[in-house]
Amino acid sequence: MGSAAADALLPLDPETFAAESHAVVDFLDGYYRNIQSYPVRPDAELGRLRTLLPDAAPEDGEPVDVVLEDVRRHIVPGLMHWQSPSFFAYYPMNASTAGFAGEMLSAGLNVVPFAWAASPAATELEAVVVDWMAKLVGLPERFLFSGGGGGVLQGSTCEAVVCTLVAARDRALIMLGGHEGILRLVVYASDQSHSTFQKGARIVGIPPANFRVIQTSAASSYGLTADSVRRAVDADVASGLVPLYLCATVGTTGLGAVDPLRELGEVARRYDMWLHVDAAHAGSSLICREFQDCLDGAELADSVSMNPHKWFLTNMECCCLWVASPAALTSALSSNPEYLNNISTENAAAMDMVDYKDWQIALSRPFRAMKLWVVLRRYGAVAMRAYIRRHIDMARWFELELEADERFEVVVPRRFSLVAFRLRPRHEGDDVEALNRRLLMAINSSTGRAFLTHFVVDNKFIIRLAVGGAMTEMQHVRAGWVLVQEKAKEVGATPGRY
Template identity: 80%
Template structure:
């Protein structure tokens, strides 16, 4: 940029801020209005964007209108449209007008509540919001600030897992000595998210000390207390130290639910840290009919769930609650002199979130979750969750009524797992058949689904949870599945 233009640069001019922000909002309004016109999953080749964009940024700044036009021409066609009502893949990544408004306020105010003195109201709002959420999902009083526990808003479950593993590790090593880290063992099921294995490596647990415990169809692929007990007994007999047990409410692949109370009793028996991962299904726990899935939570040390998945809160936002904040902060705290600001240090109620996370910086995530709760209310959020569950229930019913299909695992929330049966038993390769079916569904551009493999079965996953999804979209998806099933079965 030339010196004259540089001298005139006003990056946060109030009038320009309003005009350019309105241009972005108008662009997004058109995007959401027309989102069904785009293929949910793009027909894009690796590296295609590099052929469309220059090798260097512009020397002189360009107008927002010019930039947004390039977004429309070059970026939008290469996106997977996660907010499309026909997006049924992975797990949902919700957005909403309230979530967007909260994100705008958070981004616009741009404060960093990493400690109370850095932004008192933002820090305290986070404490209020996590207590609200704890009560809504049915956590016992011990997870609330008022009950001696507390919560923090992380960016993802991955961060929450690393932090709780570090707290569990340090708690154990404070008695055993640091050299005992090679004896610590972490336990999870073959349905648990891979982030637990990654997190264990990050905090220094040897990969050979991570136990992946098999699950069976008989328990709907939930982890059983007996299988954990046997694995722990064998490790103790070998001189190892049980450290951490993950229990999941709504696994990634199948939506399986582990028995929290039974596993909690095993964890207590052996002095293990018990973590409850409810990243996706935690949102459903606000509905009374799902509360039993977290029975026994008082036996846990930590719980996490992601409002950005199924709670209308734009990325990224993960609630982590712990019973003992002191264990978390002792593993993660640092106190350089430049952070010893005057103000609030002596008050017992002050929370410094820099000591509850990996990074020092801490975004104002509480603002967007607060806006979602205020704007839609508990009744509105319960109706939202139930609507998706009812749609998934309908889709499952259609599958069960069609003899061509098999529901692999009974639906619990809004995830349906299914596969297509071969026309002639024993003659067709079922995995190849279902791979072809999934490719045909996604290749149509009319829907996007993903797969999972369990007991050597290739399973198609259909998750209802996008903010804009209505019953007609689920009905269209069912028609698409039927049509593509007929096509692939007719192909030699």
């Protein structure tokens, strides 16, 4: 594109928009048709891309087909292919055709619904969608807008955690009579809780020494126990500290453990702590009735979060955060500069209007509700339950295969679609941790046939297989099991020697 073209730049010309959008869709169509031909994990060298791209941005624009060719040649080979059907690492990061359609509508309309007046339909759709999700997962009425609570779509659990910590902090500081009391506030979580809680506590000013990591054990299936929390809280209270915030998890990252919400909720109520329930991944499974008992006691919580972008076919970024008291959130996060008061909202009080800028950290925000709404409309609850159950059945099959092979140990019973396992030692005195590290390295170095990750619990190095990819079918899980067996033999674990 030369200078004359630059002078006549029409960034949203409808004809160009149609042609270039079709080119991108065609490119992605080819990518997904051929995704199984790519190694799940790239064999990438650090700094490779910098050697392939120019040192500076171009002075003149280039045709979209030239740009897409560079994506194909230079970008795609260096990607971890999270949507590969043989991606079993971390937790899945779902995408779907409905998710893409919603994302395209969100990006294409490109509104900024930070306040009701800034985009009324976007704000109201978000309130509708989070209530739909709350009902689907079986949350108590107090988390619905109709029940006095409400929800918001954050970008991630990390953002949801920071927002709830701020709300809990400010509520406590009012009671303590000033901000100097922050040095007395204490946050509690288990050794299985996500690290984002420690990060969030630091961000909101809780001293690192006031973050309590409470140990769990195999006796409680690595769930947090009320007795262990009570002991920690009693010791802090005796030292003049103030219990602030307790994290409970439904489906921990490492092992899929489920904390007992009712017992923890009773402890939180006794000490006037904020109780947050983190169901980032496993929350999607709660749409199935057989898992809703995991939320027993949720009526005692102050906030709950789950990520549809993990296991609910909704593209990144989409995290549902529900609070029982929206006022606690908005009083800590609201701001009303004069330049935002230039749109008439004289009927705001009568409308019970929601301004989502006061429910999050940032002012600006994308139209996230559109993509979740399209997923719910396009697939419906029945198909989504079948989708979740299919992954759980695949994980159950993998677990049964492990149990039938004497070389392997299932470290904890499977929870949801996560299987945690490791090789047993062959002989007394064997370095079983090194053996399992070699096994995982062998699996992930197998020309990209699959990708798994690990966790450490009770000083044991374990391997995690998380089933949940949008394109994953039983054949891919079976192929994963064949690969695990093959690599186990390579590292010296031979059947019949145990």
